Ligand code: SF4
């Protein structure tokens with residue numbers, strides 16, 4: 227697909243009939259605007275930033291010796307803490323489930339309302355918006371910025387650039403620093419950072435995310451949404467003529483032109499002021515129709531409503547609507563529209579949205595069930611390889627196993643470990659004094675494991691020579707939490723001499 231350069235771009239020299247595959251970047255100078263879309267964008271921006279910066283500082287009491295940060299991806303100890311839940315590395319499939327849920331939700335939202343995620347809640351949009359707000363505060367609105375950038379170098383230009391980039395770097399640093407706090411305890415790493423005692427990884431990743439934020443939100447901006455992000459390419463396949471997107475009502479606006487409208491005027495409502503283009507953060511002209519670069523932010527809706535109010539024309543020349551409704555409206559006779567002909571309804575329920583909703587329900591149910599049935603107990607048994615077995619004085623055979631017991635609860639726990647499948651097998655009992663003492667063998671061991679940790683035990687099992695030619699016999703281990711009753715079992719083997 228050959229992409230159109232932004233509407234404000236100067237066209238590169240083209241030879242007749244030659245398709246240009248490259249267009250120089252034309253700097254976009256978005257103008258400030260007020261209105262519904264802008265207010266919603268501010269609200270979402272503030273919410274996202276507060277959640278991002280504040281979350282690492284929320285505390286959550288998990289008991290002594292355990293991290294008290296509510297959300298913590300503790301790489302060093304291989305745990306992910308999120309409020310009352312703790313996830314272990316083997317719970318990675320929950321992350322897969324969460325990603326599937328997020329992806330299907332995004333598909334559904336896109337098929338209903340286009341790229342609203344991109345326009346309102348994507349981190350690239352949120353931080354770019356914040357950086358643009360700082361830019362406006364320091365360098366003024368669109369016209370002042372353009373004038374200064376095109377003018378000669380001056381003290382005024384220099385100090386404003388310096389302050390703007392300084393503020394951007396500060397925000398970027400704060401953002402990079404906050405990112406690190408999701409991986410290490412926030413108060414601890416803050417003290418360590420400023421006293422020079424943090425690890426090299428902390429300094430490296432803070433610097434990396436600082437630079438990334440500064441470059442992506444300060445310099446790359448709309449280039450990320452238009453060229454770097456793969457999402458616009460996918461989203462085209464999720465949209466149809468019933469998706470609600472930002473649309474210019476061509477049938478009402480054209481033919482566009484300057485000048486006063488009279489009753490017998492041949493002109494449409496668009497006065498060609500280009501306010502919609504000047505506020506667009508990606509620099510496109512929505513009047514050219516739906517485009518890949520449009521992030522559905524609605525700022526052009528606000529800008530045009532402002533103009534329509536000033537010119538005394540009805541608002542919503544640019545609005546959120548479906549292509550199907552626009553086609554129907556464009557096909558209606560002017561008289562029918564004047565007489566209030568009813569608009570076609572917006573069809574939210576259609577095959578593609580029903581498929582996404584069904585996928586969402588199934589994925590949510592599967593995820594909910596998996597979480598509800600999540601096991602808080604784990605058992606792994608490894609048979610010793612050397613020696614495979616030992617003959618003891620009473621004629622029985624002894625095998626040794628490395629047993630690992632996972633206690634995923636937030637409390638210390640006691641577990642019983644029992645044997646199965648091997649008649650007559652025994653474990654060393656509590657009163658056993660001498661090695662291989664036959665009198666105190668037991669069928670069950672009690673193992674204590676600290677909260678949220680793995681206990682490692684060496685377990686001896688006594689059995690009798692096998693009937694099988696290769697000397698192996700089936701042996702099962704059953705583990706039960708004595709407080710909760712939750713149990714798990716694993717299969718192993720008991721080895722003896724070859725017949
Ligand atoms: S803001 Fe409205 S009137 Fe002005 S150019 Fe855009 S569509 Fe036309």
Ligand code: SF4
Nearest residue numbers: 506520521523524526
């Ligand atoms: S065309 Fe309008 S909705 Fe699309 S990105 Fe530009 S301002 Fe936002």
